[in-house]
Amino acid sequence: xxxxxxxxxxxxxxxxxxxxxxxxxxxxxxxxxxxxxxxxxxxxxxxxxxxxxxxxxxxxxxxxxxxxxxxxxxxxxxxxxxxxxxxxxxxxxxxxxxxxxxxxxxxxxxxxxxxxxxxxxxxxxxxxxxxxxxxxxxxxxxxxxxxxxxxxxxxxxxxxxxxxxxxxxxxxxxxxxxxxxxxxxxxxxxxxxxxxxxxxxxxxxxxxxxxxxxxxxxxxxxxxxxxxxxxxxxxxxxxxxxxxxxxxxxxxxxxxxxxxxxxxxxxxxxxxxxxxxxxxxxxxxxxxxxxxxxxxxxxxxxxxxxxxxxxxxxxxxxxxxxxxxxxxxxxxxxxxxxxxxxxxxxxxxxxxxxxxxxxxxxxxxxxxxxxxxxxxxxxxxxxxxxxxxxxxxxxxxxxxxxxxxxxxxxxxxxxxxxxxxxxxxxxxxxxxxxx
Numbered sequence: 001x002x003x004x005x006x007x008x009x010x011x012x013x014x015x016x017x018x019x020x021x022x023x024x025x026x027x028x029x030x031x032x033x034x035x036x037x038x039x040x041x042x043x044x045x046x047x048x049x050x051x052x053x054x055x056x057x058x059x060x061x062x063x064x065x066x067x068x069x070x071x072x073x074x075x076x077x078x079x080x081x082x083x084x085x086x087x088x089x090x091x092x093x094x095x096x097x098x099x100x101x102x103x104x105x106x107x108x109x110x111x112x113x114x115x116x117x118x119x120x121x122x123x124x125x126x127x128x129x130x131x132x133x134x135x136x137x138x139x140x141x142x143x144x145x146x147x148x149x150x151x152x153x154x155x156x157x158x159x160x161x162x163x164x165x166x167x168x169x170x171x172x173x174x175x176x177x178x179x180x181x182x183x184x185x186x187x188x189x190x191x192x193x194x195x196x197x198x199x200x201x202x203x204x205x206x207x208x209x210x211x212x213x214x215x216x217x218x219x220x221x222x223x224x225x226x227x228x229x230x231x232x233x234x235x236x237x238x239x240x241x242x243x244x245x246x247x248x249x250x251x252x253x254x255x256x257x258x259x260x261x262x263x264x265x266x267x268x269x270x271x272x273x274x275x276x277x278x279x280x281x282x283x284x285x286x287x288x289x290x291x292x293x294x295x296x297x298x299x300x301x302x303x304x305x306x307x308x309x310x311x312x313x314x315x316x317x318x319x320x321x322x323x324x325x326x327x328x329x330x331x332x333x334x335x336x337x338x339x340x341x342x343x344x345x346x347x348x349x350x351x352x353x354x355x356x357x358x359x360x361x362x363x364x365x366x367x368x369x370x371x372x373x374x375x376x377x378x379x380x381x382x383x384x385x386x387x388x389x390x391x392x393x394x395x396x397x398x399x400x401x402x403x404x405x406x407x408x409x410x411x412x413x414x415x416x417x418x419x420x421x422x423x424x425x426x427x428x429x430x431x432x433x434x435x
Contacts, residue, residue, distance in 0.1 A: 010122020014093060017432045018042070026417040027344070028057030038417070038430050047425045048324070049358060049365040055326040055400065056340035058411070059421040060296065062428050064320035071315045072294050073102040078314075079272040084108045084127045084261075086292025090412045091434045093121035095295060106152065108290040112137035117434045119144055119151075127261065128155035129220070129290060131182070131191060133162050135169035138177070146174040154215060154259060156182040158193045163205040163212065170211035179206060180216040180259055181246075183239050185223035192219055199242055203251055214251055216259030216286070217243045221267045232267050236274035247281040261288035269307035269314075293408045296320040300350035300406020319404055321411050323352060324365060325385060327399045336387040338401050341380045344414055350406035351377045352385065358400040365400030372401060 018039030022029055030052030033041050046052065048059055076083040082105040087096055096107050096118060106125025109115050112134060115126055132138060132155045144151055157163055157179040170177060181199050184192030193199045199217075206214045219239050221232050243260045252258050258281055263271040268291045275287040293302050297317040308316050325340035345352045354375040360366035374393030379386040385403075389395055405411045412418070413435045420429040 013121050014097065017094065020432070022417075027415065028053055028055070028419070029417065030054070038432075042427070042429050045426050045428065047366075048419060048421050048427055049400070049425050050360075053419070053427075055324055055365075056338075056344045058321065058323050058344070058415045058418055060418050060431060061318075061320040061322070062420050062422050064318040065296065065420070067318050068294050068297055068320060069098060069102040071317060072291070073104075075268075075272075075314060076289060077103065079276065081263075081272060081275060081287050081289045083289050083291075084125070085295065086110070086129070086264075086290050087118060088114060089292035089409050090295055090431075091117065092412065092418075092431050093117065093123075093434070094431055096121065096123055099295070105286075105288065108292065112140070115141070115153075124148075124150055125152040126154070127288065127290065128153070129218070129261075131156050131158055131162055133165040133169075135165070138166060138169035141177060142170055142173040142175070145177070152178070154178045154180060156180060156191070156218060157202060157206065157212070158182040158184070158191055160202055160205045163202065163209065167209040167211045173211055176211055176213040178213050178215045178259075180218040180261065181206075181214070181242070183217060183219040183242055185219060185221060185235055186225045188225060189223040190220070192223075196238075196242060196245070200245075200249075203246060207251065213255075214246075215255060215257075216252075216261065217246065218259070218261035218288075220264055221262050221270065222264035227267070229270060232270045233274055236262060236270060237277075240274060240278050243285070244279055244281065247283070250282075252281075252283055255283055257284045257286045259286045259288055261286075261290060263289035263291050265291045265293035265302055266305040267307060269311050296408045296411065298346075298406050298408055298411070299353050299355070299404025302406075302408065321405050321408070322355065323403045323405055323411075324358075324400050325403065326363070326365075327387075327395060327397050327401060328384075330395065330397050333391070334389055336375075336389055336395055338385040338387065339383065340385050340403070341383045343382055345380060345385070345403065346405045346407040346410040346414075347380050348407055348410050351380065352403035352405055353377065354387065354401060355404050356402035357395060358402070359396075359398070363398035369402070375401070377403065 084106045086108040108127045182192040299319045325338035329337040354372035358365040374390035376388045418431040419427040
């Protein structure tokens with residue numbers, strides 16, 4: 001009954017996103033849309049370039065988004081992997097549910113606030129790829145587990161001290177919290193237990209309390225120092241061996257399955273290779289992949305590091321974001337400025353990439369699209385993009401410049417409401433984010 005109620009509430013809250021009123025909170029939307037609901041604006045199917053949208057405006061390609069969702073669904077299925085894409089990338093419940101519709105087991109998250117967002121929108125399986133020792137957050141998780149028997153929650157643990165803090169906060173809880181021991185990717189890497197002996201000590205600490213339940217092992221291969229295929233494969237085999245050792249020691253007795261989880265967006269091919277080698281354990285294994293950046297992909301960092309460059313026969317992700325800004329100054333033949341900067345564009349990994357220009361003669365973006373020949377983004381101020389232009393760059397004040405972005409996570413987080421745009425420029429929906 002609790003699950004049915006949660007599902008109804010989730011559907012209502014997703015539907016309520018379309019009832020939110022358009023106003024000054026949302027960048028780039030047409031000023032004459034103020035007062036409409038998001039659903040009413042979507043029903044108008046306005047064109048991004050001719051129907052009143054203002055710059056800067058971030059567009060998410062409807063076709064490329066769907067392609068990426070389907071590709072990773074197919075990839076996970078082909079390799080016998082369960083998939084819990086990292087929700088911190090988009091923090092968009094609409095996309096969480098589309099990922100689940102495309103076969104995802106659940107959603108990975110990183111901090112308690114993200115879990116609260118996911119639960120508010122009815123996500124029933126959450127993998128928290130982080131340690132959780134905050135007592136208020138743990139008590140809230142316990143309340144969610146007690147109220148909804150179908151809610152599955154798993155989080156990392158990497159120290160005896162962490163186990164002690166969790167146990168103190170969870171004292172008297174109705175259900176134990178499921179945990180996986182996090183194996184560090186190496187000395188000097190991020191979080192995680194450094195040695196197998198220390199992993200066993202943490203597992204012993206979990207076994208000694210009734211507020212936690214050890215369900216598997218996990219880690220993040222993206223933190224392997226000086227990562228290359230050999231080092232990443234070697235670390236993943238350590239993770240698999242740890243699961244096998246724990247199973248042999250009967251640390252998973254009484255469970256239905258063992259969780260073994262890894263997989264960022266840079267090495268999921270290695271995860272697929274090594275997880276295919278997992279030996280037969282006493283229980284079925286939930287091989288949980290957590291890659292998240294695929295949902296929008298990008299035109300920089302992830303375009304370079306995606307495993308699909310190593311396994312092109314598996315397919316290719318398509319960058320789905322384009323940031324449109326307007327040329328507001330052309331002070332010299334070799335320089336121009338657009339009205340989008342650090343407040344609008346991801347810049348932590350790479351600068352935006354100039355890709356396309358549109359000109360309609362009246363300072364709008366309704367003209368034909370052409371390549372951004374001879375235009376390079378050289379820097380960002382808070383609200384300006386710096387452009388270097390060569391003599392063959394046909395660019396003038398009023399033109400719209402479309403830019404590809406690098407790093408999905410820091411693209412989504414700058415926009416609360418993102419137009420979902422078809423190839424012909426029609427805005428078919430809007431994606432709400434919760435950062």
